[in-house]
Amino acid sequence: MAEAIVPEGIKKAAGSGEVPVLLSRVNDISEKRLVTTLGEWDRVLGGGLVPGSLVLVGGAPGIGKSTLLLQVAHLLSSRYGKILYVTGEESASQTRLRARRLGAEEGEIYLLAETNIEGVLLQIERLQPVVVMVDSIQTMLLPDIQAAPGSVSQVREGAARFLRLAKDGGPAVILVGHVTKEGFLAGPKVLEHLVDCVLYLEGERYQAYRILRSVKNRFGSTNEIGVFEMTGSGLQEVTNPSAMLMAERPAGVAGSSVVACLEGTRPLLLEIQALVSKTTFGNPRRLATGIDFNRALLLAAVLEKRAGLPLGGYDIYLNVAGGIAINEPAADLGICLAIASGLKDRPLESRTLVLGEVGLAGEVRAVTQLERRVEEAARLGFNRFIIPAGNRGGLKGQSGCEIYKVSTINEALRLALVNTGSGAGDNTLSNPFYKYS
Structure with a gap:
């Protein structure tokens, strides 16, 4: 962070110890994005993943969220180093089986089959990864909260822990969240105000095309979409969706x-x-x-x-x-x-x-x-x-x-x-109820 100007005689406030910083002296993050070669993913994020940001990826079960994140993890690790993939729904062996199918085994991708957030935070401190992916936030739990995993209190407090990790100079964190039958992120929607970016992966489960849509983004446009095609080797970007x-x-x-x-x-x-x-x-x-x-x-x-x-x-x-x-x-x-x-x-x-x-x-x-x-x-x-x-x-x-x-x-x-060819039915433009005839 840029050096703060503290007038003489003014003490730092209690708590975090943060003091006001001149706006023009705040560090610029625009040149520090983590960019992949998956252009549709980078486009939706506004040009790449911002270090220290908290991103929520939502979608229906089986739509391809885990597939997309494994591909992104592989591309990021080849450029920036260590990626920690926390899997709470599958074992490490199951995740590796998917990675082999996607051709994403190589690189510094570390798998952690853990649901205890305290244990996850401990491994993050030891490993110091560039990006942390949590699949999914509904499986994570804090032992000191007397509620089942996936409950509103567990989801909200778990996301808050990862938010503090990211904002205190930690890695970028990507959370996976499932949607309910009503189409809302399970919680419901208690995470959207906490995170920096909310992405939805949409599409019919048994159709080939998937749309990644940004509905909240503090670092870019909220109207961007990315178009992908689901293939046997993972999600392939569609660079010309109009065609x-x-x-x-x-x-x-x-x-x-x-x-x-x-x-x-x-x-x-x-x-x-x-x-x-x-x-x-x-x-x-x-x-x-x-x-x-x-x-x-x-x-x-x-x-x-x-x-x-x-x-x-x-x-x-x-x-x-x-x-x-x-x-x-x-x-x-x-x-x-x-x-x-x-x-x-x-x-x-x-x-x-x-x-x-x-x-x-x-x-x-x-x-x-x-x-x-x-x-x-x-x-x-x-x-x-x-x-x-x-x-x-x-x-x-x-x-x-x-x-x-x-x-x-x-x-x-x-x-x-008026100037088109004849079709079926009554196509006479002299019909009196058409004012434009």
């Missing part, structure tokens, strides 16, 4: 649109799917996966009121392909066009990208970092863009592309649907 997400998109299908959303510094192309079918009950159903449900209801109401679409007698099912959740309003126009396309059973042109926030008056509002989004789409072969008129200035380097600027949702509907 992966677009690979299985069906061509010429109604109710599908493509938007570009920003996840931290990375633009991702996502497919929004809408299934619109006539309801057989009195009240139409609304279901949204990957899209905020209330936002979906709001956009359906705008379409019905401002564009005259008769959605009151139709069920609407919305989905974001790939299991990624959309949280930004730049996808509003894409959701609206997917619903309209599904209602008319008329597909959008397959190489069309749609961007824009939709207001309650039916206006299309500007989005941020438009050029970065369009560049990502153009790189993957998209050549037709429907964007907000409020985004001033031209787009550089997009020669040969058709760029349409719209001010209202009716203009966007006319551009997206």
Whole structure:
């Protein structure tokens, strides 16, 4: 720590003995990150693991948390030295069996099959590792607390011990935490305010792709994601997730649109799917996966009121392909066009990208970092863009592309649907309940 300035006659406060330090003289940690060759892991952490930080990695059982951490431990040990991997759920032999499958046996990785936190702290003091990984915090216990391992008091106090270890000049500590049936970190959520960084490993257990998402990060963006593919030799990073997400998109299908959303510094192309079918009950159903449900209801109401679409007698099912959740309003126009396309059973042109926030008056509002989004789409072969008129200035380097600027949702509907080929059902644009016809 930088040298503190203590005025004459002022004594250090009781307790830790810390005194105020001039902000400009505090040591900078930005150049001291522990970087691996696993780029997706480093990206989510904001550029690498910060020494002395406490990181929580959560996820459902069997999703791949232990696999990911063993791979990270192998890469860190090859660069920085000793790594201590504390396994409370498996024996050392079981952990080595996984490491052999992953090709992560080499390097200074020390295994410790222990659940007593006091014993773990003693071995950390003796070994002096660079990074400590605890798998999992639910199995750790403090003998002086009269509660079972995994209880709220044991989990909270155990994490607090590791926090003090990290902040008192100790190693970086990575804790593994399981999630409950409700999707919260077991505790529940009592650890998130203690740690510096919270990462969630998401995905379907029986599907190949996994998403590492940052929901809290004191040293970087909280919007970054890392995409991995589960293989027989461990998790392999997907360096071009947009191409992966677009690979299985069906061509010429109604109710599908493509938007570009920003996840931290990375633009991702996502497919929004809408299934619109006539309801057989009195009240139409609304279901949204990957899209905020209330936002979906709001956009359906705008379409019905401002564009005259008769959605009151139709069920609407919305989905974001790939299991990624959309949280930004730049996808509003894409959701609206997917619903309209599904209602008319008329597909959008397959190489069309749609961007824009939709207001309650039916206006299309500007989005941020438009050029970065369009560049990502153009790189993957998209050549037709429907964007907000409020985004001033031209787009550089997009020669040969058709760029349409719209001010209202009716203009966007006319551009997206009028000039496409005929689909099934009643696709006549002269139908009087379509205001944009």
